[in-house]
Structures are given as C-alpha cells and as structure tokens.
Amino acid sequence: MTECLLAATTWLLPFAAIDWHGLFFLLFAAIACGAAIMVVLTDNVVRMALHLVLSLGATAGLFFLAGSEFVGAMQLMIYVGGTLVLLVFGVMLTAQTQLVSLRTPAADRVLAGILAAALFAVLVQSAVSVEAWRRPGRAEVSAPTATPLGMALLGVRVDGDAAGHESRPLSGYLLPFEIVSVHLLVVLIGAAYLARAKRRRTPRAVELVASVDPPPPVQTRSEAGESASVLVGGGR
Amino acid sequence: MLIAVGTVSVAHYLIVGAILFTAGIACMAVKRNALGVLMGIELVLNGANLNFVAFGSSYLAGEGRASLGLDGEVMALFVILLAAAEAAVALAITLNFYNNHATVDVDRADDLRG
C-alpha cells in the first residue's frame, strides 16, 4: 500500500526536495520590496506608515533567514516596535484631514523616477558583477546562537575560527557599545528637553482651596434652633 | 544540526537591499510630507542594514571568501540603535516645525527663521 501511495505523491509532485531557504527568502523579499514600493506610491501618510511597518517586518524575516537571529529580533523590537511607533505618533499628531495626503507635482515625480531607476541599475550591476558573491552559501552550517555576538559585545571574540586567520586577534566591540549607550542617553535627554511640558496645567482646584480660610464657625443646634421665618414675632 | 543553504546567495540579498535603498531615495525625493521623508530615510537605512547582514552571515559565506563575520551583524545592530535615536530627534524637529507653521509640508519650510 505504501508503494502506491509513494508513487501517487511523486507523480503528483515531481520535484523531490524544495529549497525552503530559497522559498522563504523569495516570500520575505517580495513582501519587503512590494511594501517599500507601496510606501513610495501611496499618498495617504497613514497608509505609508503601515506599508513601512510591513516592509521592515519582512526585512526582520530576511535577517532571521540570513542566520543573524539577534539582529532580526532587535530589528523587530527597536525598529518596528519603537521607531515606527514613534513615527506613527508623529503621523497621528500632524495628520489633520487636509495634511493627510499631499501630492507632489507630476514633473518632480517623473524626475525622481528616472533618478531611482538609474541608481537601481548601477547598484544591481555592481551586486551581480562580483562572481564570488553569486555562488550559493556553504552547504551545512551549525544553527546560529547569540552567544558569540554577546561575548563579542563584551570584548571577547569567541568566534575566532569564523574569521579564518588566527594571526590577527579580532577586537571586541566593547568601546563602540559604550559609546552608543552614552550617545543614546544624550539623545534621550535631548528629546525629553524638546518635549518638556510646555504649558502648566491650570492650577488644580486643590491649590485654590488651600488659599481659602476654614468655614465660618457654625452654631450647633442648641443656639440656632430650628429654622423659622425671621419675620415671625419670636425671631432671635 | 546542519542547515543546507540552497541556491540563495549574497547577490540575492544585495539586490533586495538595492530595491529598498532606491525605494528609500525615491520616497525622500517624492514626498512633500516631512514624515514621508523620514520614512524614506528609514528605508535607506534598512537597505544598508540588509547588505551588512548579508555579508556578515555565516550561512551565505562561501568557502575562502572574506566574509565580514560578526562585524556585519554588530554594524547592523548599531545602525538600528542609532536610527532610533535619529528618528527621535528628526520627529522632535518636525513636530516643532508643525507647531510653529501648522503644516508639515516640506516645500513650505523655506524661511530659515523659527
């Protein structure tokens, strides 16, 4: 029974093994490029933001495919989760109805198109020219782990063999790591300064009350007695 | 556990990087909305990132070819970090500009004052 099942499947699906890596690469590349082009084409700034999110998400997928998982996760978290949320906030704050879709005159668009096409041709020609880059990658490679990257950032290169030659010890990235963290701190403080609360909230009612003196001494029942018309003869 | 890297080679990554790069440039050139320009910058940076990772990837490194090794990944890491910082500052400037001129139209930002 298994033989006929095997025959059926091979008859139905001729190729023996799918190159998964290639398939997923094409999928993510298609999404990334398609969304990037859509970003250029759409006028509605909110749609642009959405397409940008899709494009960067697909790029994160490409990073995973290329074996650098840490960079892929970092891209998802910092770039898409942080920077683009910031961008969308910016879009929300400024996207009043009349600003949502600003159209550029047709002349500039044509000019930009020509410029882009020329640039693209140059880049592709240079990408394809080097023969070494065209050969497919190594057949078997061990699954990636983040430890060498983590160690490298601490200044200890544990992936010596990857560099191929032992003569020159590889330098860790501790110094740039510290510089970037200080740099981010500076940017954080700068952004906080730019966005500081511009307008004091109108003084809360609490402060208003504090300035008012306590209530007048109210006589207790014994002196005041029930309320009665002041015009009645017995008024106090 | 071994991973066979099929027919995908560095060139494919470079082409995708190129597409992203040119889309970014075109976006910067075409858009009148300041935020559109910012998005163009993000695309350009991502194009560059893709190339870094492609060269640094142990999967795609053919025998005997000088691969960037870990440098590519770390470089991509720093680009992502600094792009976040850059976006924050760029947005702060754009919003302040919007606040003063009630518009983010790049063509209207012609006087240097304020």
Place this chain on the structure above:
Amino acid sequence: MQGSDFVGQLEAAVPGAVVGQTMEAIDPWLEIAPEKLLETCRWLKESCGIKFDGLQCITAVDWCEPDPKKAAKVSWEPHTELVYHLWSTASRASLVLKTKLPRWQNDEPGQIPEVASVTSVWRGADWHEREVYDLSGVNFVGHPDLRRILCPEDWEGYPLRKDYVMPLEYHGMRGR
C-alpha cells in the same frame, strides 16, 4: 430682634424697597419693588445682621385666569410674581421675598418682563433663573448666560404660563 424691627432695618438700609408685608401667613413674606430687588438681596447677603447666604429657590407664579367667566370673580389683576426663598445657614433663619412683575413688558404680548438678575449675589441663582426664564418667561438682566435649560433651545412659548397653548408639532413630532 422682632420681625417688625427686621423690616425697619431693611427699610432703613434700602429705602423704598419694602412695598408690602404679610406677617400672619404660614410663610410670612415681604413684597419688594422690582427695581430695588438686587440692592435688597445684596444687603441681605452681605451687610444684614442675619447673613442670608443660601438661596433656596426662585419660583415664578403666573397670576392670570385665561377663561373670561372666572376672570371676572378673581380679586387680583393678572401679573407674574417672583418668589425668592432665602435661608441663613448660620442662624437657621428663612425669609420669603416676593416681587410683582407685569405679565408682558409694557403690556404687549410677546415682550417678557424684565428684572435684575441676582446671580452676582448668589452663584446658585444662575440655573434657577435660567429655568424661570425657560418655563415662565422672565428676562433676568445681567445674567451671564440666559438660555433655555430644560426645553430645547429652539422651543417657542413659555410652558408654565396659564395661557400657554401646546404647539401642534415640533420638528415633525405631533404635539396634540
């Protein structure tokens, strides 16, 4: 301080204010001249011996008998009466002031009578006066924001007047 002393003090402070007084009613009240009303209220709240700092209620009573047969037997002639109930939180004393206003300003229907607004004396009077304006048609001069409060903004007529006729339809809804 006898009731009459109080009225004496009031007259000394605001001459010509007290037009009439009724002591033996269940709630004795003073009748105040409309033009002296604001001055009296300010005196009552600020400088009078018993500080009337609480305005309980402002009511408009429409004295008018629509059908002619009963109108003949009635002892009063048609007018609108504003009743102010005041209260002193310190000494628990209450006071009722009444002012008589013509039903329509110099008697042409449609022109509502006018009186000074006491919102400057008691902030609470703001909504009470808007309700009296809305339902009984009395224009309070000096009111910060005199609009209808209970009926819709574009409602015509003053429902609590005796001679008020319910409109046939309002925005397509059948009245009667």
Place this chain on the structure above:
Amino acid sequence: MSQLLDDDQRIIEFDVRTDEMLVNMGPQHPSTHGVLRLVLRTDGEIVSEMEPHIGYLHRCAEKIGENLTARQWIPYTDRMDYLAAMNMNLGWSLAVEKLLRYEVSEKARHLRVLIAELNRIASHLVGMGAYGLDLGTFSPFLYAFREREKILDLFEEACGARLTYSYITVGGLTADLPPGWLERCEQFLDQFEPVIREYHTLLTTNAIFVKRTAGIGVLSPEMAIDYGCTGPVLRGSGVDIDLRRDGESIYTAMYDGYAFEVAVMKDGHYPRDHEYPAVPTDAVLGDCWHRFFVRMLEVVQSMDLVRQAIDRYSQCKGPLGEPLKLAEKLPAGDAYLETECPKGQMGFYLVSEGAAIPWRVRARSSSFSNLAVAPELCRGCLIADVPAVVGSLDIVMGEIDR
C-alpha cells in the same frame, strides 16, 4: 507665527499644537447617571471647561400639578428622585399638611420616619454602587444591589411597589404595616450591620479608589453654600447642616426624641470615627472621597434611626389614621417646606386659591443645585476625573429635569 508666549517672557514656550477638542460625553454615556450630556472642551487630556446639558428627562410635572389635587400629584413626586421615592412623597405631604395646618397621628409620624430612613439606606447603596461603576470596578455595584433588594422586599410587603411607592400621602400613609413586618425589618438590620462595615473594604479603603478620589473635585464650603448645594455634598465640605435637626419645626417635630449625630467632619473628626477606616492622608475636606464617606456614614446613622422608629412605632397604640380625602379643599395662601432627602434638601412650594386643585406647584430639586457646581469642580481636571466628580455628586436626572 503664533508663538505661545507664556506669561514669563524669558522662556519662549512652544507646544505641539493640539487644538482644543470639543468632546461630548453622553447623553447615552454609560457612566453619567441617566440622560445627562456633558460637553467638555479638552486640550489633550486636560478638561479646560465642562458644561452640562440637561432637560432630556423633562416631563413638566409642575404644569401637570396645576390640574391635579394634592393627593393625585403624589405619584409624580415618586418619579422625581426615583431612587428615594418615599422621601419625595414625605416632602410633598408635609408641605401640603403645612398649608392645611394638619397634624398626623403619633403612629403615622413614627412610621413615616421608619420608612423614610429605610429609603435613605437604599438610595445611598445605589449611590455607592454606581460610584464604583464610574471608577471602573463592577463588583461593589452588585453587592450594593444585593442589600437594596432586601429593602425593596420590605417596601413591597408594606405598599406593594418596589420603586415608585406613593405610600406616604397627604394626611398619613395609605396602609398600615402587615403583621410580622417589623420582625423582618429587624432581621434585615441585624444582618446588614456587619455587611455595611465590610463594604468599606470594597471601596473606601481601596488604594486605587483613594487615589482616584482623594483631592479630586474639591468643593470649598463657601462655594457649596453659594451654589445652594445641600445634603452629603454640603456635609462633605464640612458644613454642619442637616434639616432633620435644623429644618422647619413641622419637619423637625417628626424627628423629635430621636437621638442621632449629623455625619459631618467637625474639627477633624467624624462622629464615631473610631469604628470606621481612617481618613486617608491626601484626602482634602470637600473632595470626592469625603462626599462618598459621608454617605457611607449616613447609612449607619439611618440604621440607628430605623431601630428607634421601630421601638416607638410598636409602642403606639390605636389606629394609624386615615389620610385626607382625595379632593381635599386647600385654604388660600402658599407654603414652602424643605426636607432632608438622601441627595440633599428637596423643597416643595405650593400656592393655592382655595380650590382643591393648587394654583401653582414647584419642586426645588437638590441634585439641580448640586450639578450646577460640577463645571466649577471639573475645570482643569483630567477627562478620567469628570465621571469621578459627577459620580460623587450622586445626581439623579429625574429629579433635575422634573
């Protein structure tokens, strides 16, 4: 170039211009109590100005009052503050009796106190539950209603209705209590005693509740008196006024011989505050927390009053006495009387020309003035504070719009 110059010239302030949004909350809003529309002018989260629009529930009960005799108008007073219908009936009956100079029998007087105070407990329970709902927690609402149902069962046995009773009427009450009612009422009070103490843990001492209400919507005593606020809103700001003790003689005569303390904070202390949770540190006198706490204390105060009323009522011998005829002729003249209802002082004013049908009927609603102060309290607060402030005023739209 519209540079936003702050009053301090040196610092050129600029702000991301978010234009003032006109946002309206209601009239179908889940948090406002009934059909109330609040128009908020907000700048981002901060409410710069709030304006309530009322009148959605306006039935012009006063115009109808000019075509009905005094006793026929009782059901209309039920529909004003439908959460405390008994107190409304009592207010109108006393006003008419004041005009008629009519004295009800001793037994009827005590029964009226008993029923009115029970209704006050029910009304405050709804106030507590609805306030929890405003601040986002759903459970206290159901606990409050569980206890309120028991009170409504007692009312149903007494007068057959659960919400709009028309039980207290001009000249006494429509019917005497069924046998065994007093024992059931006492059982309810005995089991309710520990429960109401437990309810303090639900909201009063809840850290987030305190954070949301302490120091919010502070009402100074002068502003309260000036705006004519009454009841728990006034007592929450420290003004010691309670008509059951300071009201007109005809009303305070009902409470003659009843020992009770007014639930107000006098020089830093509430009556018997050793039994209740302490006032949180950042609660300012006159804020939402104090208004809520005064209502919780009044529930306990009313329970004592009901117990005393039960003893006095059971000691009275003789019949309850019949209420006045349906079309009782009213003497010429006018009368105004305010009574202490759960939401505040509810005043009824009637003018009569000597006929059975009054010439003019006027109802002065407590929530009407309490709501008038809301725009003052909400200026400068956050959007999330608006339901907290409006909820603390415990308003009922039926009473405001009449």
Place this chain on the structure above:
Amino acid sequence: MAEFLIETIGLPSWLAWTAVAAVAAFLILNVIAGGALVFIWAERKIAARIQDRLGPTRTGGRFGWLQSLADGIKLLAKEDLMPDGADGMLFRLAPYVSFCASFCAFIALPFAFDVVGLRLNVGVFFVVAVLGLEVFGVILAGYASASKWSLFGAMREAAQVVSYEVPLGMCVVVPVMLAGSMDLVTIAEKQAGWLTNWYIFHDPFTFVIFWVYYTCAVASVNRAPFDLAEAESELVAGFHTEYSGLRWSFFFMAEYGSMFLVSALAAVLFLGGWNGPVPIASLLGWSDGSSLSAPYAVRLLGCANLMGKATAGVLVMMWIRWTLPRLRIDQVMTTCLKYCTPIAALMFAGVMLWQLFLPGGLVPGSRHQAAAVREAWLEGRGDRVPSTNVPLGVVPATSRQVVGVSQ
C-alpha cells in the same frame, strides 16, 4: 515525527516537513482558540463568584460551559459594520495585525522539553519584541475608526504599552542573566528539580522582580486596573468602539491570547516552565526529563505543568480585574516611570551582585553556573543547540545528525 513520516510512509521529505509544520501551527492555534474559549467561560464564572452570584448556568449542562460557544455564535452572527468615515483598508486590517502579533509570539514558547514551535536562540527577546507589535493593531483601529473617542483610546493605549515595555524588558533580562542564555528551553531546563530551583526562589531580588514583571505584564496586556484603552466610564469603549461581530472577536482573541502568553512567559522565566514543584519524572526513575528518549508521558506532564501555571496567572489577572477600580492615565504613567522602572533597575543590579557573590543561588548545589557557559565556549565546545527540530533548512542527504547533549 518527520523521520517517522519519511521512513515508514516514505513521503518525500519536504511534504513530511510541511505536514509537521502544519500540525505544529494547528496545535498552537488551538492552544489560543481553546484557551480563549475556556477563559471566556472562566472570566464569567470568576466574576460571578466574586460578585456573589452564579454566572452562566443554563447554557449547556450544569455549569454553563457552552457559554463561550454561545458567545462565539453570537459574534459570528452579528453584522460587521464599518463607520462611513472610516479608512476601509486600515479598519479591516487592524484586528488581524493585533491577533497575528499575539499569535506569532507563541512560536517560541516551550510547552514541554521538546514541544516547542521553533527553538529560537533569542526566544525571550523575540517574544518581547513581538508583544510590542500588538500596539500597531490598536493604533490602526483607533485611527481608522475616525471617531474622537477611539482616537483617544488608541493614543492612551499606545503610550501605555510603549512605556511599559521598558520595565518589562528589564524584568525579562534577569532570568536570562541567571540562565546565561536567552533560549527559553535552556531557561526552563535550568529550573528543573525541586521547587527551590525555580528562579522566583533563587534570591530575594528575583522574587520582587517576578511581581514587578507581573504588574508590567498586566499593564502591557491592558487588563484590570490599567485598562485605560477601553475605559468604558470615560471613553465609550476605547479603540474598538466601532467594531462588532467577527472583527471585534479578533481583538478579544488577541487580548486573551496575549494574556495567556504573558502568564506562560512568567511561568517559563520564573516558575520553572514545565518542571513541576516535585521532579516526578526523575523520582519515578524515568530517564532525566530533559533527554529525548523520555516517554511521551513526561512531555505530557510538562505541558500540563506549564498550562497549569499559565492558567493560574490568567485567573489571577481576572481576579484583579473584578476587584480593583481603574487607574487614571497619569497614575498609570507614574506607576510605570516612578515605580516599576526604578524597582526593576534596582533588582536587576541586585541580582547582578548576587550572581557575583553567590553564584550557587540561595539553595547550594543548584546548577546555575552561568560562568560555565563562558568556559564552554572558550574551549570550543560551545553550547551546540541540542535539538532535533531543524528550523528551516532541509537536510537533502539522508544522514542524521546525532545530537550531543552539552550538560
């Protein structure tokens, strides 16, 4: 399982792997869908119990357990309307973005030793990153519904989730530091053994960090006292005011999915993942739970452990929701910036110092030699990832690669 398909049935290997992937995806989807169904019913029952009433009893059998099915059918039957001012594409896309974000974080979650969608080396980092994407769904929904109220809700929620990601990130780093690797499977493995091996009892700092993590998790999932986005008392229903029917149910599913995910993450990071309080597997003599030849019963026990802990976390969230009132937006922000972040930072420093001076942790003999990892790498062994599920590439040759377990 793939080998089984390849040898016995002789399917072409790629078809076998697609089948395996399909089964895995189906299982994970059911975990969420099934979880959502159970949690809908559980939420109603718990709310009822807290409010001293019965909750659904009549729908299906005695305890009303079909109630969630009834809700589902109602949602399906309801008409999916869209406000006319809405931006069509974004309006339709928002719920799916939100759902995909919370769904695809489940890939890296280990239910038992080898029962994991994809054993990512950067597992924790990946899950936290993907959780951050959920905010896009909300922003798009808020913006696309074109109504003032939903925009308010969306902005509030976005600000809250983005600001709570900071303390959440810090809390998540502590177990990573203890285990020496970001791989969720390694973290859970290192907590095997008795209850005392769990990271929550590792030292006082991690105990506090667990509670800070749980608060930030509740906030970043928009539940209970922090649910500003759909604060019904102020804004009518926050960002999903305009949604109804199936689209609304996707938002609902996303919320329950991420609630379950966040509690499961807490279980894996702090409460020993699939290791029960008592190491039954090793006590009963079955081979060490973490080796591959263990019978499936051990894996089943592992799954039960993790699901139990995660469900406990979700039930606590529901319990909190029905007892506490809602915080104001500025109070939520102050708790985040003034309380959660500083405490998380302090505890982070505390755990670092603790690692230096007491690497063995409170209970001597537990195996947390983070430093060991460094030596392993330096000697060239490296912590080869001992797992058989090949993430993406397919080994064309029939050679099987024997797995070396590095412990």
